[in-house]
Amino acid sequence: MTxxxxxxxxxxxxxxxxxxxxxxxxxxxxxxxxxHYGHDVDVEALVENxxxxxxxxxxxxxxxxxxxxKDIFGTIWDMTHEKDxxxxxxLVLPEASLDGYEFPDPNDPILYAGIEEKIAANKDKFIxxxxxxxxxxxxxxxxxxxxxxxxxxxxxxxxxELLGKIADFNIAVIKNVCERYPEVDGIYFGDDWxxxxxxxxxxxxxMEFLYPELKRMYANTKSYGKYQLIxxxxxxxxxxxxxxxxxxxxxxPFQPEVLDVxxxxxxxxxxxxxxxxxSTQKTLPYGSVEDVEKETRHLLELGKEGSYIxxxxxxTEGDTPIENIVAxxxxxxxxxxxxxx
Amino acid sequence: xxxxxxxLSDCIExxxxxxxxxxxxxxxxxxxxxxxxxxxxDGGASADDVLQKGLIIGMEKVGxxxxxxxxxxxxxxxxxxxxDAAMKYLKPLFAASATARKGIFIIGTVEGDLHxxxxxxxxxxxxxxxxxxxxxxxxxxxxxxxxxxxxxxGAVLGLSALLTxxxxxxxxxxxxxxxxxxxxKVCIGGAPVNEEFCVKxxxxxxxxxxxxxxxxLNAMSA
Numbered sequence: 001m002t003x004x005x006x007x008x009x010x011x012x013x014x015x016x017x018x019x020x021x022x023x024x025x026x027x028x029x030x031x032x033x034x035x036h037y038g039h040d041v042d043v044e045a046l047v048e049n050x051x052x053x054x055x056x057x058x059x060x061x062x063x064x065x066x067x068x069x070k071d072i073f074g075t076i077w078d079m080t081h082e083k084d085x086x087x088x089x090x091l092v093l094p095e096a097s098l099d100g101y102e103f104p105d106p107n108d109p110i111l112y113a114g115i116e117e118k119i120a121a122n123k124d125k126f127i128x129x130x131x132x133x134x135x136x137x138x139x140x141x142x143x144x145x146x147x148x149x150x151x152x153x154x155x156x157x158x159x160x161e162l163l164g165k166i167a168d169f170n171i172a173v174i175k176n177v178c179e180r181y182p183e184v185d186g187i188y189f190g191d192d193w194x195x196x197x198x199x200x201x202x203x204x205x206x207m208e209f210l211y212p213e214l215k216r217m218y219a220n221t222k223s224y225g226k227y228q229l230i231x232x233x234x235x236x237x238x239x240x241x242x243x244x245x246x247x248x249x250x251x252x253p254f255q256p257e258v259l260d261v262x263x264x265x266x267x268x269x270x271x272x273x274x275x276x277x278x279s280t281q282k283t284l285p286y287g288s289v290e291d292v293e294k295e296t297r298h299l300l301e302l303g304k305e306g307s308y309i310x311x312x313x314x315x316t317e318g319d320t321p322i323e324n325i326v327a328x329x330x331x332x333x334x335x336x337x338x339x340x341x
Numbered sequence: 342x343x344x345x346x347x348x349l350s351d352c353i354e355x356x357x358x359x360x361x362x363x364x365x366x367x368x369x370x371x372x373x374x375x376x377x378x379x380x381x382x383d384g385g386a387s388a389d390d391v392l393q394k395g396l397i398i399g400m401e402k403v404g405x406x407x408x409x410x411x412x413x414x415x416x417x418x419x420x421x422x423x424x425d426a427a428m429k430y431l432k433p434l435f436a437a438s439a440t441a442r443k444g445i446f447i448i449g450t451v452e453g454d455l456h457x458x459x460x461x462x463x464x465x466x467x468x469x470x471x472x473x474x475x476x477x478x479x480x481x482x483x484x485x486x487x488x489x490x491x492x493x494x495g496a497v498l499g500l501s502a503l504l505t506x507x508x509x510x511x512x513x514x515x516x517x518x519x520x521x522x523x524x525x526k527v528c529i530g531g532a533p534v535n536e537e538f539c540v541k542x543x544x545x546x547x548x549x550x551x552x553x554x555x556x557x558l559n560a561m562s563a
Contacts, residue, residue: 081455153419154364195532200413280505281533285505318506319505319509
């Protein structure tokens with residue numbers, strides 16, 4: 001059985017032979033892993049991830065010098081402090097208006113660069129096309145975060161217009177991906193809505209502004225027969241029913257500090273899957289190896305009946321001791337080997 | 342005049358900036374914090390009364406509603422904008438008179454961390470509750486916190502961090518501040534921070550929400 005087949009079993013609500021996983025690491029964490037495993041280590045091969053992601057999770061960016069990158073929407077990213085994604089610098093849309101702004105071309109070759117090669121090299125894996133910053137995050141990257149929040153209140157018509165255009169762009173990209181690359185199994189939408197408690201914008205605003213466009217994007221993905229996996233950090237418990245209703249198959253990162261992992265798994269098992277769960281706010285950076293082993297084993301036990309894909313609840317950060325990284329990698333690989341795979 | 346104070350506190354609570362602002366819809370075409378503050382001052386109200394009877398009452402309600410998940414970041418930012426509209430008239434009066442605000446609060450996001458929404462929400466609510474706020478911004482080093490504290494004796498410091506990777510800097514900064522002057526009060530906040538961490542690093546108070554900071558400051562200044 002291939003990794004792709006195991007992931008599909010999980011997403012289809014079936015009991016898999018073992019719990020699959022897909023774990024990501026920040027640049028700083030990868031440096032620690034190289035120091036431990038050897039500088040020529042192939043981390044993807046070492047970890048044996050089950051996904052391969054096409055596209056780019058944080059947007060398509062080109063280097064413009066001075067430690068800055070520019071994405072295809074025109075947003076400038078300062079890479080000085082946050083080296084993986086960067087920090088937005090300046091405003092692309094200082095006013096609540098699209099006058100003079102031109103959306104990127106969904107046929108831009110940069111969006112599809114290298115896809116054939118990646119698919120050919122990873123046919124056994126579950127193949128995802130990743131659309132990061134897929135709605136609200138794209139909005140605030142263009143307008144600035146505080147403006148974005150206040151726009152909901154001050155300029156509701158403009159918010160709907162811009163969100164609609166962002167969704168239109170994504171829908172056009174998904175159409176291209178699905179028509180050009182039938183090997184793609186699903187679309188991965190990233191968009192942070194959650195705070196440490198509840199949604200940043202509140203459920204009422206989320207339902208009025210974001211949900212209609214999310215439903216439109218998800219229905220489009222479903223029309224091509226693809227799975228859809230989403231990522232939103234934070235406490236999004238109150239909108240899980242709506243996400244399932246809209247056709248979401250899997251929810252990441254399943255943060256245990258803000259979500260009741262056991263309760264949610266037991267409530268929604270068979271209706272949606274969850275990807276994540278290992279604490280990156282507490283256990284990984286501050287816990288002992290024993291703590292990491294205990295939490296990892298608990299998650300694998302919770303997921304053995306299905307509806308679960310293991311990973312830390314964010315890309316593992318550089319403040320995680322290497323011993324803790326090694327601990328969870330060893331356990332997830334051992335449970336696969338123990339199942340005879 | 343009492344009716345105007347009530348209207349002003351409503352403007353802060355519901356985020357009505359000025360007459361032309363379309364938000365909130367139920368207050369369309371009504372005067373906002375801008376116009377009402379001017380009317381109060383023109384009518385002889387003191388800046389201190391406008392602050393105490395209008396802004397603080399409204400902003401305290403916002404803080405409690407935010408804590409209880411009745412309002413969220415968009416509504417709080419609108420309240421902050423309404424407060425700014427009032428403060429533009431009040432700040433020159435505070436600066437020109439001996440009218441004392443309740444105290445000084447110095448806030449910043451710790452070195453290595455550029456996140457500022459949470460910090461800004463705290464700063465807005467603390468200011469709206471009658472304190473002078475000195476916002477040092479993001480990526481703030483220990484020396485800058487210490488320098489600001491030395492320049493403002495009695496001020497309380499607020500340290501913010503969103504990342505586990507910058508919590509270590511929060512610890513170092515707190516220890517540097519306390520080593521410099523153990524009497525400087527330090528409160529901390531941010532998504533990954535908790536009470537246990539507060540005790541571990543020797544900070545004086547952890548607050549899970551902005552209203553908690555206001556209550557801590559009120560208790561300190563009582």
